């Protein structure tokens with residue numbers, strides 16, 4: 388499989404050389420300087436040509452000085468892979484945060500996300516804003532020596548041998564999968580926003596990462612002048628999910644990061660009426676909306692009730708019947724056809740499941756006090 392990926396990538400590289408006839412050095416230089424202004428530029432064939440390593444760090448695999456590392460406070464569960472993420476803005480540009488829930492990124496913005504198992508990088512994903520405003524998506528698969536990564540085929544790689552990954556195999560998503568998650572809501576950039584980068588971090592959410600020194604956040608971006616026009620009230624108080632308890636806060640954050648990019652009020656699945664994104668412009672409103680869109684809400688999905696019969700209507704969160712809640716059933720399902728999220732996951736996130744279960748139970752316990760609040 389590895390051989391096939393590399394052969395495919397080499398073939399494309401060969402075609403590129405035939406069409407454009409650049410020397411190797413020129414390819415690197417072109418992608419470093421002109422990608423932002425020329426949308427038709429083909430995707431770089433190697434990660435080292437995407438600009439991650441700056442002008443001269445490519446051979447040493449040292450991330451460029453103008454490339455900022457970041458860690459979203461609510462990470463996506465990806466079968467336990469460890470991740471690193473970076474952003475690079477073109478010199479002299481800034482992010483427009485006037486809509487605090489959907490930042491506008493300058494043309495030429497690039498973001499990367501590396502996935503590793505057992506201390507070895509496997510895949511580095513890349514998104515870039517083009518001159519016409521569209522975003523493009525690509526991913527690069529690392530060689531076994533860890534010296535460089537090659538552009539993966541558009542269809543992804545279904546089962547890449549990867550020591551440390553569950554079952555020793557790793558699924559590289561297709562570009563359609565990238566768009567399925569990244570273009571399903573108000574902004575294609577999912578982990579780099581006001582809530583995710585708030586200095587007021589949730590310490591309890593499953594798989595929370597403590598950002599190492601030097602990782603950027605909301606305050607740092609503003610201080611550097613890289614983030615402007617943030618509404619004054621959001622700038623004054625670090626954003627935080629509006630919830631009545633620590634468990635509810637983490638649960639809403641977990642759904643925000645793992646489900647909200649598909650289940651929200653603006654994207655292609657809006658008609659499903661399941662709203663799992665949290666807003667910083669209206670934090671209490673979005674938290675109430677999430678709860679109201681799940682609790683006691685009739686589910687289209689037929690829950691598997693085993694021998695308990697099929698009399699009661701299936702509900703996303705079934706009041707008083709945690710184990711009948713399709714939200715939990717879909718998260719815990721052993722079947723790929725019914726498991727949520729529907730892609731990017733092959734093993735159930737036990738800690739995430741436990742958190743959502745606890746949230747629902749707590750709510751049952753306190754429902755006489757809380758009425759319809761999360």
Ligand code: HEC
Nearest residue numbers: 462463498499500512513525526565568576577578579731
């Ligand atoms: C199952 C949904 C899903 C799929 C499929 C997916 N992503 Fe993401 N991606 C996310 C989420 C959620 C985040 C933010 C949370 C995090 O990083 O843990 C993210 C973060 C990123 C980031 C960091 C910038 C950002 O948006 O926060 C990059 C770069 C990225 N993804 C690229 C890709 C590419 C390229 C593909 C396809 C090869 C892809 N992703 C497939 C959900 C997905």
Ligand code: HEC
Nearest residue numbers: 567568645646649686687688703713714717718727728729
């Ligand atoms: C990549 C997009 C995507 C992500 C991410 C995603 N879902 Fe879904 N979800 C769907 C689609 C599409 C459907 C409708 C088809 C189906 O039922 O399989 C659905 C259906 C559901 C249903 C059934 C709704 C009903 O009316 O019966 C539940 C419950 C659900 N999702 C929960 C979740 C949870 C919880 C998460 C996060 C842990 C999540 N989903 C993440 C796309 C997604």
